[in-house]
Amino acid sequence: MSNPQSEPTYTIGELAREFAITPRSIRFYEEQGLISPARTGQNRIYCNKDRVRLKLILRGKRLGFSLAEVKNLFELYDTNPDSAVQLETMLQLTEQKRAVLTQQLEDITMLMQELDDVEARCQEELSELKRGNIA
Amino acid sequence: MSNPQSEPTYTIGELAREFAITPRSIRFYEEQGLISPARTGQNRIYCNKDRVRLKLILRGKRLGFSLAEVKNLFELYDTNPDSAVQLETMLQLTEQKRAVLTQQLEDITMLMQELDDVEARCQEELSELKRGNIA
DNA sequence: TATGCAATTTACGTTAACGTAAACCTGAAC
DNA sequence: GTTCAGGTTTACGTTAACGTAAATTGCATA
Numbered sequence: 001m002s003n004p005q006s007e008p009t010y011t012i013g014e015l016a017r018e019f020a021i022t023p024r025s026i027r028f029y030e031e032q033g034l035i036s037p038a039r040t041g042q043n044r045i046y047c048n049k050d051r052v053r054l055k056l057i058l059r060g061k062r063l064g065f066s067l068a069e070v071k072n073l074f075e076l077y078d079t080n081p082d083s084a085v086q087l088e089t090m091l092q093l094t095e096q097k098r099a100v101l102t103q104q105l106e107d108i109t110m111l112m113q114e115l116d117d118v119e120a121r122c123q124e125e126l127s128e129l130k131r132g133n134i135a
Numbered sequence: 136m137s138n139p140q141s142e143p144t145y146t147i148g149e150l151a152r153e154f155a156i157t158p159r160s161i162r163f164y165e166e167q168g169l170i171s172p173a174r175t176g177q178n179r180i181y182c183n184k185d186r187v188r189l190k191l192i193l194r195g196k197r198l199g200f201s202l203a204e205v206k207n208l209f210e211l212y213d214t215n216p217d218s219a220v221q222l223e224t225m226l227q228l229t230e231q232k233r234a235v236l237t238q239q240l241e242d243i244t245m246l247m248q249e250l251d252d253v254e255a256r257c258q259e260e261l262s263e264l265k266r267g268n269i270a
Numbered sequence: 271t272a273t274g275c276a277a278t279t280t281a282c283g284t285t286a287a288c289g290t291a292a293a294c295c296t297g298a299a300c
Numbered sequence: 301g302t303t304c305a306g307g308t309t310t311a312c313g314t315t316a317a318c319g320t321a322a323a324t325t326g327c328a329t330a
Contacts, residue, residue, distance in 0.1 A: 013306065023307080028288060042295075042308055059242045064199025066286070077253055084264050087257045094250045094257075101243050101250075107194045108236050108243075115229045115236075118212055122222045122229075129219050148276070158277080163318060177278055177325070201316070 010046040019054060029057055032067050034074065063104065073097070145181040154189060164192055167202050169209065198239065208232070 012023045029035050030044075035053050037044040046054075053074070060070040076094070081087050147158045164170050165179075170188050172179040181189075188209070195205040211229070216222050 011306080022289080024290085025288065027308090032287090044307085059245065061287095062199065062242050063239060063246070064197065068286090077249070081257075081260070084261060087261050087264070091254060091257050094254050098247065098250055101247055104198060104239070104243055107197050108239055111194065111198070112233065112236055114212065115233055119226060119229050122216075122226050125216070126219060126222050129222070146277085157319080159320085160318065162278090167317090179277085203316090 007047055010051060012044050012046070015046055015051060015054060019058060021058070026054065029054070029067065032071065034067060034071050063101075142182055145186060147179050147181070150181055150186060150189060154193060156193070161189070164189070164202065167206065169202060169206050198236075 010018075012026055016023045016026060026035070027044075030037065034057055035046075035050050037046045037050050039045065056074075057067070057070050060073065061067075065073075072093075076090060076097075079086070079090070081090055145153075147161055151158045151161060161170070162179075165172065169192055170181075170185050172181045172185050174180065191209075192202070192205050195208065196202075200208075207228075211225060214221070214225070216225060
């Protein structure tokens with residue numbers, strides 16, 4: 001019953017190379033309940049879903065999220081809530097996350113501006129140097 | 136020679152309350168060379184520049200920067216480089232930071248989209264519930 | 271003078287996110 | 301058969317960013 005050319009799978013080493021992290025990290029994410037790959041006896045086999053998860057984990061980390069936070073997001077995404085109460089709380093959660101992201105957007109634009117400032121000052125000084133100023 | 140109404144200053148407790156952090160954190164930032172407030176004998180006195188720095192530190196932290204990174208940015212901003220070489224390396228540094236921020240912008244927009252997805256699914260299910268579906 | 275509050279230094283404790291080392295298995299290649 | 305690359309578990313080490321506790325100090329107020 002197994003598809004002849006079912007789904008692409010990956011070893012831990014492959015994923016580690018692709019995302020430029022160590023196998024140790026990937027195992028750690030599993031230990032924390034963020035991924036749960038299949039096994040061939042001892043060895044881990046990662047499917048596409050696992051790979052996507054890894055990508056999401058790293059994205060979260062780049063934004064300064066903790067692994068617990070990322071796990072939180074996963075559960076948020078995976079859960080298929082049956083009660084209206086659950087749906088409401090989920091909406092509240094997404095709103096919270098959205099607030100964080102909005103704050104980060106603001107932070108980034110302000111930092112970008114400051115980088116512009118620094119850069120502009122540099123460029124100006126450089127052109128002054130080229131004109132051969134001493135005064 | 137001291138201005139009668141020179142500049143607003145702050146105690147460590149005031150700043151801690153304003154930014155919702157502990158005095159311990161503020162002292163720690165000083166220990167790491169990120170701030171260097173004046174003193175009245177033993178006590179620290181923070182001026183406007185110090186306050187701004189604190190704000191910048193927290194902004195950096197929200198973006199997942201380490202304190203060392205933030206310090207790096209400060210030095211970048213403070214240094215008045217005299218040589219063309221220094222100016223060039225500074226431009227390279229700003230470019231690096233800009234790359235990080237750009238990546239974060241992309242990360243955020245993608246996460247936002249996923250939040251949109253989750254939210255849309257929730258809204259739909261909620262309206263279904265309201266219509267009183269069981270099938 | 272005593273009491274209390276806010277600040278200080280010193281130092282050890284803690285959590286998250288891995289790194290690193292040891293000891294083992296295992297299928298493919300030589 | 302052995303070598304070897306890649307994988308496994310177990311366990312202890314490490315770094316960053318503070319928390320927390322203890323002992324001290326200075327100022328204000330009762």
